[in-house]
Amino acid sequence: MSAAPLAHSGLLVRRSILRVARQPANIAFAFAFPLLLLAVNAGGLDAATALPGFPSGSYLTFALAVPFIQGGLFAALTSGQGLGQDIESGFLKRLALTPLTRSSLLAGQLAGSLALGTFQAAVFLAVGLSASAGFAAGIAGVPVLLALSIVITLGFSSVGALVALRTGSGEAVQGMFPLFFVFLFLSSMAMPRDLIQHDWFRTIATYNPVSYLLEAIRSLLISGWDAEALALGFGCAAGIAVLGVTGAALSLRTRMVRT
Amino acid sequence: MSARSRSVALAVAWRGVRLTFTTPALILPMLTFPLFFLAAFAGGISGIERAPGFDFASGYTAFVFVFVLLQSAAFGGVFTGFGIARDFESGFARRLMLAAPRRAAILAGYALSGLARAAATMAVATAAALVGGMQVGGGGVDLFGMYALAFLVNVAATLWAAGVAMRLRTLQAGPLMQVPVFLVLLLAPVYVPLDLLAGWVHALAQVNPMTVLLKAGRGLISGAPADVALAFAIAAALIAAFAAWARGGLRSAEASGA
Amino acid sequence: MSGDSHGTTGGGIEAERLVRVFSGGLRAVDGIDLAVAPGEIYGFLGPNGAGKSTTVLMLTTLLPPTAGSARVGGFDIAREGPKVREVIGAALQEAALDPLLSGRDHMRLQGGLHGLGRRERERRGDELLARVGLAEAADRKVGAYSGGMKRRLDLALALVHRPRILFLDEPTTGLDIQSRTALWEEVVRLAREDGVTVFLTTQYLEEADQLADRLGIIDHGRMVAEGTPAELKAEIGRSAIEAVPAHPSDLPRLAAVLERFGEPTAASPKGAAVRFGDGDDLAAVVRALDAEGIRVATLTVHEPTLDDVFLAKTGRKLEGAGDEPAAEPSAEAPAAELAVEGAGGRR
Numbered sequence: 001m002s003a004a005p006l007a008h009s010g011l012l013v014r015r016s017i018l019r020v021a022r023q024p025a026n027i028a029f030a031f032a033f034p035l036l037l038l039a040v041n042a043g044g045l046d047a048a049t050a051l052p053g054f055p056s057g058s059y060l061t062f063a064l065a066v067p068f069i070q071g072g073l074f075a076a077l078t079s080g081q082g083l084g085q086d087i088e089s090g091f092l093k094r095l096a097l098t099p100l101t102r103s104s105l106l107a108g109q110l111a112g113s114l115a116l117g118t119f120q121a122a123v124f125l126a127v128g129l130s131a132s133a134g135f136a137a138g139i140a141g142v143p144v145l146l147a148l149s150i151v152i153t154l155g156f157s158s159v160g161a162l163v164a165l166r167t168g169s170g171e172a173v174q175g176m177f178p179l180f181f182v183f184l185f186l187s188s189m190a191m192p193r194d195l196i197q198h199d200w201f202r203t204i205a206t207y208n209p210v211s212y213l214l215e216a217i218r219s220l221l222i223s224g225w226d227a228e229a230l231a232l233g234f235g236c237a238a239g240i241a242v243l244g245v246t247g248a249a250l251s252l253r254t255r256m257v258r259t
Numbered sequence: 260m261s262a263r264s265r266s267v268a269l270a271v272a273w274r275g276v277r278l279t280f281t282t283p284a285l286i287l288p289m290l291t292f293p294l295f296f297l298a299a300f301a302g303g304i305s306g307i308e309r310a311p312g313f314d315f316a317s318g319y320t321a322f323v324f325v326f327v328l329l330q331s332a333a334f335g336g337v338f339t340g341f342g343i344a345r346d347f348e349s350g351f352a353r354r355l356m357l358a359a360p361r362r363a364a365i366l367a368g369y370a371l372s373g374l375a376r377a378a379a380t381m382a383v384a385t386a387a388a389l390v391g392g393m394q395v396g397g398g399g400v401d402l403f404g405m406y407a408l409a410f411l412v413n414v415a416a417t418l419w420a421a422g423v424a425m426r427l428r429t430l431q432a433g434p435l436m437q438v439p440v441f442l443v444l445l446l447a448p449v450y451v452p453l454d455l456l457a458g459w460v461h462a463l464a465q466v467n468p469m470t471v472l473l474k475a476g477r478g479l480i481s482g483a484p485a486d487v488a489l490a491f492a493i494a495a496a497l498i499a500a501f502a503a504w505a506r507g508g509l510r511s512a513e514a515s516g517a
Numbered sequence: 518m519s520g521d522s523h524g525t526t527g528g529g530i531e532a533e534r535l536v537r538v539f540s541g542g543l544r545a546v547d548g549i550d551l552a553v554a555p556g557e558i559y560g561f562l563g564p565n566g567a568g569k570s571t572t573v574l575m576l577t578t579l580l581p582p583t584a585g586s587a588r589v590g591g592f593d594i595a596r597e598g599p600k601v602r603e604v605i606g607a608a609l610q611e612a613a614l615d616p617l618l619s620g621r622d623h624m625r626l627q628g629g630l631h632g633l634g635r636r637e638r639e640r641r642g643d644e645l646l647a648r649v650g651l652a653e654a655a656d657r658k659v660g661a662y663s664g665g666m667k668r669r670l671d672l673a674l675a676l677v678h679r680p681r682i683l684f685l686d687e688p689t690t691g692l693d694i695q696s697r698t699a700l701w702e703e704v705v706r707l708a709r710e711d712g713v714t715v716f717l718t719t720q721y722l723e724e725a726d727q728l729a730d731r732l733g734i735i736d737h738g739r740m741v742a743e744g745t746p747a748e749l750k751a752e753i754g755r756s757a758i759e760a761v762p763a764h765p766s767d768l769p770r771l772a773a774v775l776e777r778f779g780e781p782t783a784a785s786p787k788g789a790a791v792r793f794g795d796g797d798d799l800a801a802v803v804r805a806l807d808a809e810g811i812r813v814a815t816l817t818v819h820e821p822t823l824d825d826v827f828l829a830k831t832g833r834k835l836e837g838a839g840d841e842p843a844a845e846p847s848a849e850a851p852a853a854e855l856a857v858e859g860a861g862g863r864r
Contacts, residue, residue, distance in 0.1 A: 043460025201302035270629030350611035358630035360599030516580030
């Protein structure tokens with residue numbers, strides 16, 4: 001009996017991954033856009049490295065953390081839109097008529113975006129390193145970086161799934177996308193928090209969990225092993241993931257009512 | 260333009276304006292995105308004005324305001340293109356094509372509604388920047404020139420997007436309208452002056468017409484006009500080129516029965 | 518084609534060898550000749566994909582013809598497009614409405630597009646909205662309108678500038694019976710009272726039969742028949758009569774009696790049917806059956822339909838005929854089969 005949920009999950013995981021893989025335009029955009037922005041900002045904001053107190057001599061190394069977050073946001077969009085489409089088309093109702101458990105369904109839905117997010121993280125790291133970005137944590141830092149990236153992706157994907165399950169619409173998830181970007185911009189994305197001139201912006205960035213995600217990744221790239229930054233980053237990512245997964249699971253219970 | 264064509268242009272423009280200003284889902288993003296970018300850049304990146312070699316008299320808010328102004332003008336044009344694509348995809352464009360004796364008037368109408376939307380966006384962005392403490396060194400004529408430049412960018416972007424929209428006649432053409440405009444905006448002195456850009460971005464920005472437009476706009480707002488004539492010439496050339504592009508799109512739409 | 522009495526004046530339509538070829542070589546319209554007199558309601562009938570809408574798009578200057586020519590309202594469609602558009606109105610297959618604008622907004626827009634002054638726009642808009650029964654819904658967004666309301670608004674918009682010629686491309690597809698009837702009444706009123714020439718495409722036989730003064734039937738891009746509904750039906754066949762005996766055992770005798778009056782034709786399993794010969798009438802049939810002492814349970818007279826016309830000309834039934842409420846359902850299928858034989862025999 002316990003093998004069934006695993007088997008169900010496996011089927012949906014496969015479907016979820018195939019679904020992502022069969023949208024090459026979306027995949028290309030998920031890689032190209034963050035890398036393009038990285039390249040442009042590395043050239044456009046390089047002058048910032050001359051500021052007293054700037055933590056790195058290379059803006060590329062500083063900014064390399066951003067694509068990992070953007071990758072998570074695209075993963076949120078992918079999982080949310082896919083689930084929204086399943087609800088709109090009635091596919092979720094079809095699944096509800098099978099012995100499929102809700103946990104299997106959620107796991108399966110998130111799997112595709114997790115796969116994409118993980119692959120993205122590996123690619124961003126490889127591209128960054130090949131462009132001479134620093135990686136102070138060394139080889140041991142790679143699995144830590146990937147693990148952090150996976151937790152971030154899980155968190156954002158589950159938020160995307162939550163929105164889809166609450167609204168029943170893929171379009172509503174798309175409409176949330178700008179909001180995700182607001183969180184990214186109002187953080188320490190472009191400047192270290194202590195070099196942000198305006199108090200109000202610094203305050204927002206301090207309360208914004210995305211800042212800690214960025215700073216955790218950055219710590220592996222720039223300073224090596226910063227326990228506090230890593231703890232805060234993993235903590236925020238895990239917090240988002242727990243909230244997201246719990247919310248999505250509860251919403252799924254409402255959405256997929258069965259007697 | 261004949262009186263009849265004027266009627267068509269005004270009717271199309273009226274509809275576009277009415278739709279935008281009575282539909283929250285359309286007007287809110289239009290007004291809030293520029294504010295957001297202004298806040299993010301002026302608020303979050305302003306520390307860079309202390310970098311060696313950064314020398315701009317009117318402060319960082321005014322520096323990025325010019326970029327936000329031109330960016331919102333350009334994206335406003337792309338947004339107009341989305342509307343044109345939607346009209347063709349839904350069949351509504353047929354109504355316009357059927358009623359207009361001279362169909363170029365339809366294009367003019369779309370451009371007019373784009374200008375009206377751009378004016379609203381610019382007004383809101385200006386007010387927000389002033390509230391945020393933006394310093395303005397330029398006089399009335401300088402500022403007029405800066406806004407005129409922005410309007411010309413809006414028209415050029417509208418014509419570019421219209422040409423794409425009328426050729427492809429589907430909303431799926433959206434990225435094709437948007438990505439080139441995005442790249443042109445991005446590969447320019449967005450955050451810092453041209454001299455402080457590094458690497459290939461610097462090289463590309465040197466040949467990017469947007470660089471000249473930004474330089475002229477920033478000169479005008481700070482009261483130290485530079486390359487203004489060149490900027491207007493570039494804007495005029497872009498409009499001429501994209502007008503021909505848009506006319507070709509219109510002919511393509513006519514030939515296909517859209 | 519009989520173009521003599523249907524020559525184009527200010528409000529007519531004339532097409533000569535009109536052709537439209539799409540990329541890939543598809544000949545959607547393959548040499549259409551037609552002529553519509555001013556003030557006439559011309560029905561353009563054909564199945565899905567026959568080329569009706571493509572023809573309309575060309576005549577309304579929305580699609581350039583590949584070959585051939587046409588004049589609408591006295592103006593050449595290829596060379597005088599702007600002048601054509603001044604004199605025509607069109608309600609095309611898609612209602613082409615903006616869901617975020619109200620009915621009144623649409624009237625204002627259309628009026629503005631046609632150069633009406635602001636006061637005239639308002640007045641004309643109110644008048645037309647009332648005429649099509651949308652006065653109360655005028656300020657609601659069109660996205661909330663039913664299909665029938667959208668069609669009515671579309672018709673009103675087509676009339677804003679008082680066109681001399683009106684193109685209606687399948688105007689009642691998807692409408693309920695009441696909406697359809699209301700639209701028919703308005704079309705007839707436009708033609709009879711306002712003298713508007715109406716070019717109406719439809720796949721509904723009843724609509725063509727009821728409304729059109731003259732019909733053109735198109736199939737695979739070519740005209741296969743043209744004339745008044747009565748002329749076309751008369752070309753094809755005579756009426757058929759089917760009788761079902763009250764006692765099934767009388768069927769052979771009933772069939773024998775009927776055969777004295779015409780050629781046998783297909784009938785329902787319990788009855789017999791013949792095509793009337795010339796000069797025969799129903800009363801004679803009844804008297805003959807009575808004289809033989811045959812009691813009849815049902816006696817049905819079936820007139821040829823436009824579907825029979827189409828079948829005779831093309832060898833196929835017209836699509837959409839199944840959507841129509843059949844006048845004599847038991848006779849329709851056999852009569853249609855006979856129409857082929859009858860037409861073949863006569864010709």
